[in-house]
Amino acid sequence: MKNIRNFCIIAHIDHGKSTLADRLLEYTKTISERDAQAQLLDNMDLERERGITIKSHAIQMEYKVAGENYIFNLIDTPGHVDFSYEVSRSIAACEGALLIVDASQGIQAQTISNLYLALEHDLHIIPILNKMDLPGAMPEEVKDQIVDLIGCDRDEIIPASGKTGLGVDKIIEAIVERIPAPVGNPDGPLQALIFDSVFNSFRGIIAYFKVLNGEIRKNDKVKFVATGKEYIADEVGTLKLNQEPKSVIKTGDVGYIISGIKEAREVKVGDTITKVDNPGEAIIGFEEVKPMVFAGIYPVDTEDFEELREAMHKLQLNDASIVFEPESSAALGFGFRCGFLGMLHMEIIQERLEREFGMTVITTVPNVSYKAYMTKGKEEIIVNNPSDLPDPSKLDLIEEPYIKANIITKSDFVGPVLSLCIQKRGTIVNQSYLTSDRVELVFEMPMGEIVFDFYDKLKTISKGYASFDYHQIGYRQSDLVRMDIRLNGDPVDALSSLIHRSNAYNFGKKICEKLKELLPRQQFEIAIQASIGAKVIARETVKAMRKDVTAKCYGGDISRKRKLLEKQKEGKKRMRQVGSVEIPQSAFMAVLKLD
Numbered sequence: 001m002k003n004i005r006n007f008c009i010i011a012h013i014d015h016g017k018s019t020l021a022d023r024l025l026e027y028t029k030t031i032s033e034r035d036a037q038a039q040l041l042d043n044m045d046l047e048r049e050r051g052i053t054i055k056s057h058a059i060q061m062e063y064k065v066a067g068e069n070y071i072f073n074l075i076d077t078p079g080h081v082d083f084s085y086e087v088s089r090s091i092a093a094c095e096g097a098l099l100i101v102d103a104s105q106g107i108q109a110q111t112i113s114n115l116y117l118a119l120e121h122d123l124h125i126i127p128i129l130n131k132m133d134l135p136g137a138m139p140e141e142v143k144d145q146i147v148d149l150i151g152c153d154r155d156e157i158i159p160a161s162g163k164t165g166l167g168v169d170k171i172i173e174a175i176v177e178r179i180p181a182p183v184g185n186p187d188g189p190l191q192a193l194i195f196d197s198v199f200n201s202f203r204g205i206i207a208y209f210k211v212l213n214g215e216i217r218k219n220d221k222v223k224f225v226a227t228g229k230e231y232i233a234d235e236v237g238t239l240k241l242n243q244e245p246k247s248v249i250k251t252g253d254v255g256y257i258i259s260g261i262k263e264a265r266e267v268k269v270g271d272t273i274t275k276v277d278n279p280g281e282a283i284i285g286f287e288e289v290k291p292m293v294f295a296g297i298y299p300v301d302t303e304d305f306e307e308l309r310e311a312m313h314k315l316q317l318n319d320a321s322i323v324f325e326p327e328s329s330a331a332l333g334f335g336f337r338c339g340f341l342g343m344l345h346m347e348i349i350q351e352r353l354e355r356e357f358g359m360t361v362i363t364t365v366p367n368v369s370y371k372a373y374m375t376k377g378k379e380e381i382i383v384n385n386p387s388d389l390p391d392p393s394k395l396d397l398i399e400e401p402y403i404k405a406n407i408i409t410k411s412d413f414v415g416p417v418l419s420l421c422i423q424k425r426g427t428i429v430n431q432s433y434l435t436s437d438r439v440e441l442v443f444e445m446p447m448g449e450i451v452f453d454f455y456d457k458l459k460t461i462s463k464g465y466a467s468f469d470y471h472q473i474g475y476r477q478s479d480l481v482r483m484d485i486r487l488n489g490d491p492v493d494a495l496s497s498l499i500h501r502s503n504a505y506n507f508g509k510k511i512c513e514k515l516k517e518l519l520p521r522q523q524f525e526i527a528i529q530a531s532i533g534a535k536v537i538a539r540e541t542v543k544a545m546r547k548d549v550t551a552k553c554y555g556g557d558i559s560r561k562r563k564l565l566e567k568q569k570e571g572k573k574r575m576r577q578v579g580s581v582e583i584p585q586s587a588f589m590a591v592l593k594l595d
């Protein structure tokens, strides 16, 4: 145990975590340079393209220092806020963390939030100044920031470059010298923390764990505490480039278990593995991950509903964090109301549906999860879909989730960032200067306001010089109303939204204007209205027009005429009918992109 080092790498997105991890793997000869495809740790296609580590992974290295053999377990953590619970469990499995800061960018919002998580778990921090090879590197300035942030000595900071390999030897040395060995009782009852799981189509779910106490052997009868399920440990082993089966994984070490589990839902990150006889207690800190953002997903072609259902089920096999239930919409037909960890997670699912299953889908306006309390009996109702909101006359109050947002930007942009946040109903709770021209702003704001376009706007107004991170801080009462969109009097359920009363007028007006642009003229006039209850708050009109697609075909070429009519029919399939009005698919997406 004394020669094991468990550590993770924490960094803001794109500060070079994966690249540096590759260098460590090469240096310890865990992989040869030839094996090192662009970035080994991100092995999901989508991840590589997006350059975001979506799922955390772990890999073991062996290295000899001063005649002694060491085992390094590197636990990779996802960098995006949507996956923060996974980050916290990965961190809980470590004793130390490499804190990577891009020398040309300095400390960013996620550097800080991940650092706090690491400090909460008492990890030893090794600060690393990465990308020293860049001409824009500002080592002295960024060192100041790091010293200010974590209160370390200046010479504890290791200058490095994932590109040139600078500093990798120093990092290895520091891992051995500065990160403490794991502690635990090898003779105690088994307690192993699950920090991740992956799906393998041949072997089922593979759970990654760290043994805190006791040991786990092949063929042990084990129990997963939170789910209460029992399994036989068909295979345990360590994670090298591939899985290496072992007969036992002992206290302090990291490994994997395969036990014939078919569904991701049965393996919960944060759960404890113990033995059926002589069980240990659950490790504290387990939380059920809850979806934060909800949206409807509908097949473009209504006939593909069953196919979509199958695809969703398959996705759920390897991504337990997505939830869905069937719903139907007058405008869109049959589909699913899906819950996601966040906006990025939602985009990923949408993309996977397209790529892996060839499904094109319509996604409705996303919303967060609200709590409504009835006047009668104060009954609490969870509202994941605006159309589920009970009649306002029967409602006592509505609550919405709030977040604490951390924004780091240049001092030039403090004004615009402040006004954006205030416009999004945020209140500032702290403002502090990290250096003379970098400011950290802390806001409390409704989560519903950031699901739309907050991040894009923030990037635009700050010319890219703002980083943003958040965590939830509970529910607060709010003056929320349901706004409906009507076309010639018929409500389009898929366009309903829950919104703060003060924003309703503006938002309603914008949607109506946008729809006016998007609705093709039809043979009658179309009234587009935004309403709260019976009260109309905005209105636009699309004038009537008779569109004769064959008008261009003077002359009598019948085949050409037929072709045009066919084309029109094909187009119609992609339209949705509400009452008498046809709505193009793009209209459902367009509300997401309101300026």
Ligand SMILES: Nc1nc2c(ncn2[C@@H]2O[C@H](COP(=O)(O)OP(=O)(O)OP(=O)(O)O)[C@@H](O)[C@H]2O)c(=O)[nH]1
Pocket (backbone or CB within 6 Å): 011, 012, 013, 014, 015, 016, 017, 018, 019, 020, 039, 050, 051, 052, 053, 079, 130, 131, 132, 133, 134, 160, 161, 162, 163, 164
């Ligand atoms: N010049 C230079 N570029 C680097 C260095 N390290 C990484 N990069 C580049 O920076 C970009 C981001 O590197 P990654 O290793 O993917 O960053 P990451 O932190 O793992 O990113 P996420 O997984 O998205 O959080 C890539 O284009 C790398 O090629 C470095 O030391 N010097």
